[in-house]
Structure formats: C-alpha cells, structure tokens
Amino acid sequence: MDLLYSLLLGFVSVVLINNLVFTKFLGICPYIGVSGRIDMAFGMGLAVTFVMTLSGSLTWMINHWLLMPLGLEVARYVTFIMVIAAAVQLVEMYLKRFFPPLYESFGIFLPLITTNCAILGLCLFLVVWGTGTLIEAIVLSFGGGIGFTIAICIMAGIRENMQMVDVPQSLQGAPITLITAGLLALAFMGFAGMI
Amino acid sequence: MTTTPDGQTGLYKDAVANGLWREMPVFGMLLGTCPTLAVTAAVKPALTMGLCVIFVLVCSNIMVSLMRKGLRPHVRILLFTLTIATFVTIADLFLRAYQPVMSETLGPYVPLIIVNCVIIWRAEARASNSGLILSIVDGLAMGTGFTIALCTLAVIREILGTGRLFEIQVLPTTFPAWAAMGMPVGAFLTYGFVLGFINFMKRKRV
Numbered sequence: 001m002d003l004l005y006s007l008l009l010g011f012v013s014v015v016l017i018n019n020l021v022f023t024k025f026l027g028i029c030p031y032i033g034v035s036g037r038i039d040m041a042f043g044m045g046l047a048v049t050f051v052m053t054l055s056g057s058l059t060w061m062i063n064h065w066l067l068m069p070l071g072l073e074v075a076r077y078v079t080f081i082m083v084i085a086a087a088v089q090l091v092e093m094y095l096k097r098f099f100p101p102l103y104e105s106f107g108i109f110l111p112l113i114t115t116n117c118a119i120l121g122l123c124l125f126l127v128v129w130g131t132g133t134l135i136e137a138i139v140l141s142f143g144g145g146i147g148f149t150i151a152i153c154i155m156a157g158i159r160e161n162m163q164m165v166d167v168p169q170s171l172q173g174a175p176i177t178l179i180t181a182g183l184l185a186l187a188f189m190g191f192a193g194m195i
Numbered sequence: 196m197t198t199t200p201d202g203q204t205g206l207y208k209d210a211v212a213n214g215l216w217r218e219m220p221v222f223g224m225l226l227g228t229c230p231t232l233a234v235t236a237a238v239k240p241a242l243t244m245g246l247c248v249i250f251v252l253v254c255s256n257i258m259v260s261l262m263r264k265g266l267r268p269h270v271r272i273l274l275f276t277l278t279i280a281t282f283v284t285i286a287d288l289f290l291r292a293y294q295p296v297m298s299e300t301l302g303p304y305v306p307l308i309i310v311n312c313v314i315i316w317r318a319e320a321r322a323s324n325s326g327l328i329l330s331i332v333d334g335l336a337m338g339t340g341f342t343i344a345l346c347t348l349a350v351i352r353e354i355l356g357t358g359r360l361f362e363i364q365v366l367p368t369t370f371p372a373w374a375a376m377g378m379p380v381g382a383f384l385t386y387g388f389v390l391g392f393i394n395f396m397k398r399k400r401v
Contacts, residue, residue: 078280081276081310116310
C-alpha cells in the first residue's frame, strides 16, 4: 500500500508539478513547431509517451545493473543517447511490421523523437532524482510522457483558437506561443502546493 | 588566414555574419531553445553554458570535418551524435572538477547539449562538407551567437528578477524584485517578448 501511495504521488508530481515542458523546459522545439492542431499534437504526445516509457526504463536498467557496478559512469551520456536512438529505431521497425495503422498515424514523429530533448532529459532526471527501483522508473517515465502530452494538447487547443485572434504583427508565430506558454507555466505553478 | 585565396574570404565573412546575426541560432532560427530557457535565470550560468556549447561545437565541427570523407549517409547522424556525446562528457567532467557549484546549478542541462539541435545542425550543414578552418570559424561564430543570445536573456531576467547583475546591485534597492522572472514563467515571457521586439525592429527597417 505504501509503495502504491508513493508511486501515485510520484506520478502526479511528474505530470503536474514537475511538468517537463513547463518547469524543466524540455521538448520545447516540437512544442513550438508541431502544436498547431490537436490531433497532430495528440499523436506526437502518444509517440513520445511510448518511447519515453521504453527508454526511461531501459536506461535505468542499464545505468543501475551495468554502468554503476562496473564503475562506468563516464560513459553514461554516450550509452543513453545510443539506447534512445536504438529504441526509436526498434519501435519504428516493430510498428511498421506488426501494427501498420498505428505506424501510419505516428508518421514522421517517430524518427524526430530521437532528438527530442524531453526523452534524454527525462532519462537524466531519473538519475538526478535518485530513482531507486525499476517500477518507480517506469511510472515516472510514463508520467513524464503523459505530462508532455497534456502540455502539448493544451497548447494545440489554444493555438487553434488563436488563429481567429488579432495578434500584433510582430508577435505572431513563435513569440505569442512562448508568451502563452509562460501564462500556462504560471497556471501550472498553482499545482506546486499540492504535495 | 593570410594563406586564404581571395575567393574564400567571402565564405569566412559569410560564416561569421550568419553565426552572429543572420542565422543566429536562438533568435533567428529558433534552435536550441531548451537551454535558452532553462539556464538564463542569471548571467553566470548562462555564460558557462555558452562557453560549454562553444567548446562542444568547435570540437565536434573539427572531428566531423576531419572524417567527412569517410561518412556514409545512413550512419551519419549516429556518428555525429556519438562525437557530440563524447565531447559533452569531457565538458561535463571538466565542469564538475573545476566548477562544482556551477555544475550543480546547471545539472542535467549540460548533458542535454547532446540533443541541442544547433550542434547537429552545424555538423550537418557546414562541417560535413567543408574544410577544417572554415568549420572551426563557423563553430566559433555560431557558438558566440548562441552565447550572446543566452546572455541577453539572462541580463534582462537577472536585473528584473533580483535587481542585481553578477551579484552587484544595479537597480536601486527600493526596486521590488520580480520574483517571477527567476521562475519558468519569466523565461517564457522574456524569450517571447525579446523575439517580438526583434521582429518589430526588423519590420521597421524594411
């Protein structure tokens, strides 16, 4: 019961309070670039969640069971980025072979994810937070993906409505997106007192 | 650079102008936004981050330029990433040894240089098809442009957020420090408004 409670707490914390986009500034590039339409944003979010859960748990296992006993922490970054690249490649091949419709709907997002800093960022934050058990790592990385999806979908919704708004010409495009993100970050700060 | 034939100097000038203004990574191309937002709460970490990026960018440009003849298309990106990751590890270990406090402040944003699109963009667009010297110049120019952008944001945020610059009081002590400037909100808003301001100036000139 205690374990369940702490896992739930960790999940809520990583989704709302330590949201990767609004408090850690990770995955801003797709956030600015892609989030024009809700369905696209949702697809992107799902793909990121999937890869993030996979690579988060994989890198945790490699870090704890391979690198740390062997004293190879120096090679951590090189290993992590290779694991992520390989995971993305594997997922892509697997989906293409066995779930073509899903592969179609993820589209170009999958290869783009390798260089999405949210994935590597989350793997590194798992180390910084001192995640102790595998199940914790899985829950936290899944939560990170969900948090990213929520953020990118909210943003897409706002931007869909913003097309009908008269924005000052100099602020159109990226500037107004960033300002909106700032206001959303302000709103997400309200969750800080929850835990 | 005295040995450079005349036709080449134009290329170098172009590389410098692109890095510092025309294709300036942060304000011109909107690349490398994560560190831009994350480390600019104060000038010192921003400057450190900028120097790290210059180091990694120049080194990876040198390596990529040296091995450009042997590159194969399908393993290209993987090789770039591995080169960058190696140099980032070096920079991170150096920082941890000589600037432990700063290393603590920057946290995982130093290793996140690996996925900074600016570096892989320069490896792809410049170093993989041009000579050693031009790649180095390009790396220096782009890195400096990136650092200048980071510092611009950091100066604004630090002055408004704490009333101080490099821990020296700049604004009168009666100035109510805007705590929000040091938080994520301040990062997004400052970046947005500075971008808007640059757009405004550009449109005015046309």
